[in-house]
Amino acid sequence: MSIKVNGINYGWGDVDVKIPGLNLVVQEISYDDEQEMEESYGKGNRPRGYGKGNYKASGKMSLLRDDFDDVLDYCKATGKPFFGVELPSVVVSYGNPGGRTRIDELKRVVFTKRSHKAAQGDKTLSVDIDLMIVGGIVEDGVEPV
Template identity: 35%
Template structure:
């Protein structure tokens, strides 16, 4: 099999958080879904389907210094971490061999922080895992997962 160039790797990703470009992020994951449920009538074969609600969520792992910057920005609105306004996260992939890709996670709300501490011998002490709910459809490189309905968040 021929090698056709370099694919995206961690070095090709940049992440924009409310306080600016993140340099202390070691992982980001996100996804969305909209399930369906088969609808039955007479017999045992589905006659059609109904759509369930769309949902999107994600997580990221931050070094302690990056967490401190994010925490300060989130608490700016009303003084606490979970009372923040929804914010966007922009994930950009780019390298010389492949095209530029930008995913936009609009209206994110932090739902959980986990981590801190460490033990003797750890080389990565006090990293913080941040989970978030994405309240608007993800824009996958310019293609929305769902058409947005105008709401108070638009």
Template identity: 35%
Template sequence: MAINGRGYDWEDIGVTLPSGESVGITEIKYTDGQAKTAHYGRGAIPRAYGRGNYEASGSMALDRDEWERLKKWLVDSGSGGIYDHKPFTIVVNYANDDMENITDTLRSAVITKFDGGGSQGDDKVSAITCEFTLLEPILWNGTPAKKNDNTLRI
């Protein structure tokens, strides 16, 4: 990338949901983490650490028409209710001419909450906010946030 070149902006982000490429998405955020706890023995300095559970989640804001497409897929993929859907993948791609293409993959997403509505003066009263939990580690441009070691050992 050239110095003082163009960085990524909203126009450079593409989001693919199970209902197809999303053009009615106005925001997407995702995060992950794993707690680390210091283990102490004698003295005030930790001797080791323990690991908590890995957790990943996110949210996105959708225009009403995009929400309706996603809602139809959610209902059709499960047993008839919005929250009864199968886990799905969200692909977030960052691409422009000045920078490397980046693809983050949010696997096994399950919807946990929807918010909608509006008020007088809103220019987008039909926007729906969707929160989700990820049941697998995020692939940050192909690199897993956490090695999946959920194999049964006998």
């Protein structure tokens, strides 16, 4: 447990997202993972134990349209279609000034969906990109499974 001297918690201003080969400003990023588990039964109605199934990780990030255009330029430069891009790593780091920096690494990330939206009155245009995180999420050096 860490002691917070000023009671300061992490905020969006403490988050930095790095994607190798791209210089993007991400407006939002979210990611989650899960491990399938199921109880195993024998005689009686109480579980004797459990079994593990597949591990799965996914995420989503939102970009301004001009940053998304940089992703499309990256696709052209590498000769890969949008859904053919595999990022070796997406690094999300966060920390307060003077404090320890924490790092979450999303390994082997591919794009699975893109969503565009424009509406009357919008001041900016943004694009949401859904992510499949093939290599899992390593949080502060701790492997998921």
